Amino acid sequence: MIVASMIDDAQYIHLIGAGGIGISAVGKFLLAQGKIVSGADSTSSPIIDDLIKRGVVIKIGHDESNIPAECDLVVYTEAAGEDNVEKVEAEKRGIPQLGHFGWLGELSKQYRTICVTGTNGKSTTTAMCGQIFIDAGLDPTVFVGSLVPGFELGNLRIGKSDILIIEGDEYKQKMVQLHPEVTVITNIEEDHLDVYRDLDHIVETFQQLVTQTAKSVFVNVDDVNSRKLIGSRIAQYSVNDVIGYELLVPGEFNRANAAAARSVARAFGVSDEVMRKSLENYRGIWRRFEVVGELNGATIVSDYGHHPTAVKATLVGAKKFYPGKRIVLCFQPHQHNRTRELFAGFVESFDEADVLILVEIYGVTGRTDDATVSSRDLLAAVEQRLGDDRPLSYAKDLVEAEQQLRDLIEPDDVVIVMGAGNVDSVARKLMV
Numbered sequence: 001m002i003v004a005s006m007i008d009d010a011q012y013i014h015l016i017g018a019g020g021i022g023i024s025a026v027g028k029f030l031l032a033q034g035k036i037v038s039g040a041d042s043t044s045s046p047i048i049d050d051l052i053k054r055g056v057v058i059k060i061g062h063d064e065s066n067i068p069a070e071c072d073l074v075v076y077t078e079a080a081g082e083d084n085v086e087k088v089e090a091e092k093r094g095i096p097q098l099g100h101f102g103w104l105g106e107l108s109k110q111y112r113t114i115c116v117t118g119t120n121g122k123s124t125t126t127a128m129c130g131q132i133f134i135d136a137g138l139d140p141t142v143f144v145g146s147l148v149p150g151f152e153l154g155n156l157r158i159g160k161s162d163i164l165i166i167e168g169d170e171y172k173q174k175m176v177q178l179h180p181e182v183t184v185i186t187n188i189e190e191d192h193l194d195v196y197r198d199l200d201h202i203v204e205t206f207q208q209l210v211t212q213t214a215k216s217v218f219v220n221v222d223d224v225n226s227r228k229l230i231g232s233r234i235a236q237y238s239v240n241d242v243i244g245y246e247l248l249v250p251g252e253f254n255r256a257n258a259a260a261a262r263s264v265a266r267a268f269g270v271s272d273e274v275m276r277k278s279l280e281n282y283r284g285i286w287r288r289f290e291v292v293g294e295l296n297g298a299t300i301v302s303d304y305g306h307h308p309t310a311v312k313a314t315l316v317g318a319k320k321f322y323p324g325k326r327i328v329l330c331f332q333p334h335q336h337n338r339t340r341e342l343f344a345g346f347v348e349s350f351d352e353a354d355v356l357i358l359v360e361i362y363g364v365t366g367r368t369d370d371a372t373v374s375s376r377d378l379l380a381a382v383e384q385r386l387g388d389d390r391p392l393s394y395a396k397d398l399v400e401a402e403q404q405l406r407d408l409i410e411p412d413d414v415v416i417v418m419g420a421g422n423v424d425s426v427a428r429k430l431m432v
Contacts (some may be wrong), residue, residue, distance in 0.1 A: 251317025362421025
């Protein structure tokens with residue numbers, strides 16, 4: 001069994017899937033501890049480039065020779081299959097291995113850990129919570145599944161206190177590997193149905209996290225599924241808790257995220273004045289309604305939304321934040337299984353888009369992804385729902401999506417490029 005002392009003692013750590021937003025933060029943390037870090041990933045990326053600049057030796061493509069002879073610990077992305085050649089090689093050599101969240105779980109034993117989890121809003125709430133704690137002088141360490149403009153390391157902030165804030169991913173029940181003192185659950189919905197049986201199974205997993213949380217669990221009283229959770233440690237928060245706060249980020253969902261962060265900060269004794277000022281100065285994070293620039297007078301936004309509820313809430317928020325402006329959505333569904341299982345929800349999620357481009361579905365390596373559904377099917381269903389009173393189109397790839405956007409963008413449009421796959425590159429290229 002790998003214990004925390006072994007994590008501390010390991011000096012040569014190899015990262016499998018080093019370019020992931022979560023596991024890359026592990027690499028940066030290890031570097032700050034003076035460890036020697038290597039890694040591998042299937043493709044290059046800006047995250048990989050950043051790790052290399054910081055001193056991580058990274059190979060593109062997986063091969064058993066990528067693991068250095070001196071390696072005494074392997075940390076792998078949970079997306080890596082059991083047949084990954086580097087995992088197999090580490091097993092042959094007897095090198096201890098931990099998944100990304102297995103490693104975070106061991107780290108969490110050494111801190112007063114706050115786990116921020118839920119179907120939607122995890123990254124934003126984690127960043128909000130981290131910023132409040134920083135502004136309050138509590139000097140936390142924060143792991144977030146996005147890039148935070150105020151964090152020198154982007155997806156990681158290393159503090160000197162005993163407080164650790166972690167975004168808890170619910171995919172493959174990863175968050176239950178943590179050992180939190182405090183947990184906040186933003187909401188619970190059907191998602192990741194390639195690893196969960198159904199909604200009841202998802203609720204059961206969050207209930208497990210409630211049970212293993214040492215002190216307090218904050219749940220969203222406005223969310224029907226979160227209200228199913230039981231336990232003496234549970235306290236409720238509501239979007240009404242931040243009535244009067246003037247936030248710079250749009251949408252009712254961001255007010256709910258702010259309320260969640262506020263509930264945690266209050267439990268740690270942060271004053272109302274500090275919480276309000278911090279939340280009202282919060283300007284967002286990478287790909288969470290991130291305004292990346294303007295093109296011919298149109299505002300270009302990149303957003304990570306990939307669940308029907310998040311898509312709908314983002315569009316509603318955009319309509320209120322930009323009254324009277326045309327909302328153009330370029331959406332790339334993420335993973336065939338999710339699109340198929342939540343198909344009806346997706347069809348209903350685009351109502352507030354004045355213009356819609358549906359890019360072909362982004363297939364995810366290592367996931368149940370049999371490609372029996374296409375964005376063409378989704379478009380046909382949306383056309384049946386909305387009729388022909390607005391522009392609706394299909395793009396077979398990102399090149400076509402970018403060209404369609406360039407052809408139709410008008411001054412004063414708000415263009416939202418949305419999805420958890422590689423569609424973000426379209427938003428960036430529109431700026432070139």
